[in-house]
Structure formats: C-alpha cells, structure tokens
Amino acid sequence: MYEVGQLKKGMKVQIDGEPYLxxxxxxxxxxxxxxxxxxxxxxxxxxxxxxxSYRSGDKFxxxxxxxxxxxxxxxxxxxxxxMDPDTFENYLAEDEVMGDKKYYLMPNMKVDVLLFGxxxxxxxxxxxxxxxxxxxxxxxxxxxxxNVTKPAKLENGLEVQVPLFINEGEWIKVDTxxxxxxxxVKR
Amino acid sequence: xxxxxxxxxxxxxxxxxxxxxxxxxxxLAPSPEVHMKQxxxxxFDRIFQVSKCFRLGERGARHLPEFTxxxxxxxxxxxxxxxxxxxxxxxxxxxxxxxxxxASCRGNTVMLRGMPEFIAVDDxxxxxxxxxxxxxxxxxxxxxxxxxxxxxxxxLRRPAxxxxxxxxxxxxxxxxxxRPARAERLELYIAGLEIANGCTEIADPAxxxxxxxxxxxxxxxxxxxxxxxxAAFMNALRSLPPCAGMALGIDRLLMALTDTASIDxxxxxx
Numbered sequence: 001m002y003e004v005g006q007l008k009k010g011m012k013v014q015i016d017g018e019p020y021l022x023x024x025x026x027x028x029x030x031x032x033x034x035x036x037x038x039x040x041x042x043x044x045x046x047x048x049x050x051x052x053s054y055r056s057g058d059k060f061x062x063x064x065x066x067x068x069x070x071x072x073x074x075x076x077x078x079x080x081x082x083m084d085p086d087t088f089e090n091y092l093a094e095d096e097v098m099g100d101k102k103y104y105l106m107p108n109m110k111v112d113v114l115l116f117g118x119x120x121x122x123x124x125x126x127x128x129x130x131x132x133x134x135x136x137x138x139x140x141x142x143x144x145x146x147n148v149t150k151p152a153k154l155e156n157g158l159e160v161q162v163p164l165f166i167n168e169g170e171w172i173k174v175d176t177x178x179x180x181x182x183x184x185v186k187r
Numbered sequence: 188x189x190x191x192x193x194x195x196x197x198x199x200x201x202x203x204x205x206x207x208x209x210x211x212x213x214x215l216a217p218s219p220e221v222h223m224k225q226x227x228x229x230x231f232d233r234i235f236q237v238s239k240c241f242r243l244g245e246r247g248a249r250h251l252p253e254f255t256x257x258x259x260x261x262x263x264x265x266x267x268x269x270x271x272x273x274x275x276x277x278x279x280x281x282x283x284x285x286x287x288x289x290a291s292c293r294g295n296t297v298m299l300r301g302m303p304e305f306i307a308v309d310d311x312x313x314x315x316x317x318x319x320x321x322x323x324x325x326x327x328x329x330x331x332x333x334x335x336x337x338x339x340x341x342x343l344r345r346p347a348x349x350x351x352x353x354x355x356x357x358x359x360x361x362x363x364x365x366r367p368a369r370a371e372r373l374e375l376y377i378a379g380l381e382i383a384n385g386c387t388e389i390a391d392p393a394x395x396x397x398x399x400x401x402x403x404x405x406x407x408x409x410x411x412x413x414x415x416x417x418a419a420f421m422n423a424l425r426s427l428p429p430c431a432g433m434a435l436g437i438d439r440l441l442m443a444l445t446d447t448a449s450i451d452x453x454x455x456x457x
Contacts, residue, residue, distance in 0.1 A: 029250060030338065032205075032357070034204045034327070035244070036330050053335060055330075
C-alpha cells in the first residue's frame with residue numbers, strides 16, 4: 001500500500017482492479033491550498049491514458065504484476081499460448097497484447113511474460129532474432145547516394161530493408177523492437 | 188524599513204495546509220507573518236524583509252522545503268496597493284535584468300511591464316474551468332481545478348492578479364464589503380506560475396480568533412498536531428492598524444524572469 005506522496009514516475013499501481021503505470025507525476029500546491037498530486041497513468045491492459053489528481057492521504061495498492069520467464073508453445077486463432085517451464089502451466093495472450101511481436105514468436109522461444117493475476121499484459125521478446133530471407137530481388141545499383149537498401153521478405157512474413165549485398169536464402173539478425181536489419185549471419 | 192524576525196518560532200500561525208518543520212519544542216518559520224504583524228502593532232508602518240521560510244513536505248518542480256520569501260506590509264493600505272507594489276517590483280526587476288518586452292517565459296511571450304490583468308476568482312473559474320463557485324466551495328474540487336485548469340491560463344500575455352478568493356480559504360484576509368463570502372486576497376501569476384500572495388489583513392481580533400480556531404480544528408481533523416495557540420500574535424492584533432501585506436517567492440520570480448522550468452534551476456543547492 002502506498003500513500004500518494006510516496007509514488008514516483010515508473011511505479012505501478014492498481015485502480016478499480018486494473019494495473020496502471022505512472023508515466024507523469026507532478027506535485028502542485030496553490031498558495032494556502034492543499035497538496036495536489038497530478039498523475040498521468042497508462043492502463044497496462046488497454047494501453048489508454050488516465051489523468052487524475054489526488055490529495056494527501058489517498059492510498060494505492062501496488063499493481064501485483066509479476067514478470068516470469070516462459071516458453072512460447074503455439075498460436076490458436078487469436079490466442080497465443082505460453083508455458084511456465086517451472087509449473088508447466090499454460091497461459092494465453094490475446095492478439096492485442098502481442099501486436100507486431102507475434103511475427104517474431106517461434107515455437108519454444110524463451111520470452112519474459114508480464115502477468116497481472118492470471119492475465120498476460122505484456123510479452124518481452126529477445127531483443128534480437130535470426131531470420132531467413134525468403135524473397136528479395138537482386139540489388140540494382142542506381143543512385144547509390146540515397147538508395148543503398150532494398151526490401152527483403154523474411155520467413156516470418158515481415159518485410160525489412162536490407163543492404164544491397166544481402167541475398168535471398170541468407171540469414172540476418174533483426175532487432176525485434178524496431179524491426180530493423182542489424183547484420184548478416186553466416187549459417 | 189528592512190526588518191529581521193526569528194527563524195525559530197514558538198507559535199506559528201495555524202493554517203490547515205501549511206506545516207512548519209518542528210525543531211525541538213519550537214518550529215522553523217513557515218512565514219515571517221506572525222512577527223512582522225507584531226512590529227506593525229508596535230508602530231512601524233512600512234516594513235519588509237527577505238527571509239528563508241520552511242515548509243514540511245513541499246517538494247516539486249515549483250516547491251522547495253526551504254525557500255526565499257520577500258514579505259512586506261503597509262499600514263493604511265489595502266490589497267489594491269499591494270498589486271501596484273508587486274507590479275512596480277516586477278518592472279524594476281525586468282529592467283535591472285535588461286529583459287526585452289515582451290519577454291519569453293515558460294513557452295509564452297509576456298509583457299512584463301504591461302498593464303496587469305485583474306481577474307476575480309469566480310470569473311476565472313467560470314471562464315477557464317466552467318465552474319460556478321458556491322460561497323464555500325469544496326476545497327479539493329477548488330484546488331484541483333485551480334492547478335489543472337485555471338492557473339495554466341493565468342498571466343500568459345501580461346502579469347495577472349487573481350483576486351477575491353472564497354473567504355473559507357483565507358484565514359488572514361479581510362472580507363470584502365460587497366460579499367463576506369469573498370475576501371480581499373490576491374495572487375500574482377506570470378505565465379501560469381504563482382509568484383506572490385497578498386491580502387488586506389484581518390484587523391478584527393474576534394474574526395481572526397474564529398478563523399484561526401477553524402484552521403486549528405481542521406488540522407486536528409486531518410490528524411495533524413495543533414500548534415500552540417498564537418497568543419503573542421493575537422495580543423498584538425488588538426493594536427494592529429488597518430494594513431495589507433504580501434509575500435513574494437523570490438525563487439519563483441527568478442524562474443519567471445530567467446525562463447527556468449524547475450525551481451531547482453534557480454538555486455545552487457536543491
């Protein structure tokens with residue numbers, strides 16, 4: 001349990017049964033008036049922002065989110081199934097939670113899952129993955145000053161920009177946070 | 188005349204939302220008011236001082252628990268005279284720093300030397316927050332709307348004086364003639380930043396006793412320690428002439444004049 005004055009930007013609290021991340025925290029106190037704590041909080045389930053003011057003495061429960069190392073098993077329609085390797089218990093993540101991250105999931109991939117109760121509210125992928133290029137036209141040297149990359153389709157269905165010397169059938173390392181090419185990988 | 192009053196006080200004026208840090212069996216002064224009014228009662232008629240003031244639990248981008256205050260009083264004056272004093276000081280400070288007109292301040296360009304805007308609290312809440320204030324508004328609704336919606340719109344083009352506050356939020360201010368639920372208190376704002384607070388002082392001992400008892404009771408209801416009853420101050424009030432006094436935060440003024448976002452940026456040690 002926290003009193004509002006103990007909170008800081010980056011902490012997680014629970015409001016009306018849902019977890020929120022504090023993204024802005026400001027102390028205000030008009031002359032002769034009381035302390036007003038202005039907070040902007042991000043709902044960790046819906047992603048929407050909540051702006052609210054609180055006064056001294058207002059109390060909050062910490063959002064009981066737990067981060068756990070899990071393994072991705074399979075996708076079933078719009079549900080993604082992960083397994084806790086300690087308990088073998090399975091957890092399902094919704095499509096909205098995964099977003100573009102779903103393209104990088106591979107069977108048996110190790111990920112960090114953020115749980116709120118039994119519910120998955122975030123999945124942290126490994127920062128880099130190695131993927132095969134399934135289709136990319138040979139590079140055409142044109143205006144080399146600006147046009148030094150070409151599109152390449154990856155085995156997971158995503159398209160990234162790669163340098164001209166990368167060929168179809170080769171393997172590259174991709175940054176999962178930005179979906180950008182990092183380097184060529186020899187296999 | 189420049190005066191000097193104690194930093195360690197026995198009997199701070201009880202106010203529901205101002206907490207003086209305790210030191211032994213005394214307190215660090217949250218404001219020099221309690222002693223400066225005793226000097227007025229003793230016969231001094233125009234006094235000022237620059238002093239350190241201390242507030243428990245106040246820390247943020249606009250607050251330091253130890254800050255520098257310029258406080259001044261005039262006898263035979265009311266809050267309109269304080270507005271003229273404060274604006275005169277602002278103009279002199281802008282000239283001394285060689286600031287252009289308008290000057291850039293917190294994302295706005297403000298005519299610091301221009302004619303100030305005067306806006307009554309009731310009008311400001313109606314215009315900026317869409318709130319029609321009752322005689323005694325709820326304190327949390329009032330303070331939250333003030334910091335969220337009213338303050339950010341005050342003093343954006345020229346200095347603004349917000350005036351005639353609900354009397355229930357003014358334990359030290361004289362009630363207005365036209366409407367006793369409003370008091371002769373005003374605050375100076377520059378670019379949304381509160382700079383100074385002043386009022387025509389209560390010179391009626393019976394009224395002052397009632398307002399301070401109400402503050403003391405509110406402190407007890409909040410679970411705070413009541414302060415020792417300010418007997419020396421109340422005694423002086425019996426010979427206090429009609430007067431007005433203003434407190435101006437020097438750090439806040441520097442923030443406004445030097446276009447500094449956080450109060451940490453205008454002091455060497457924060």
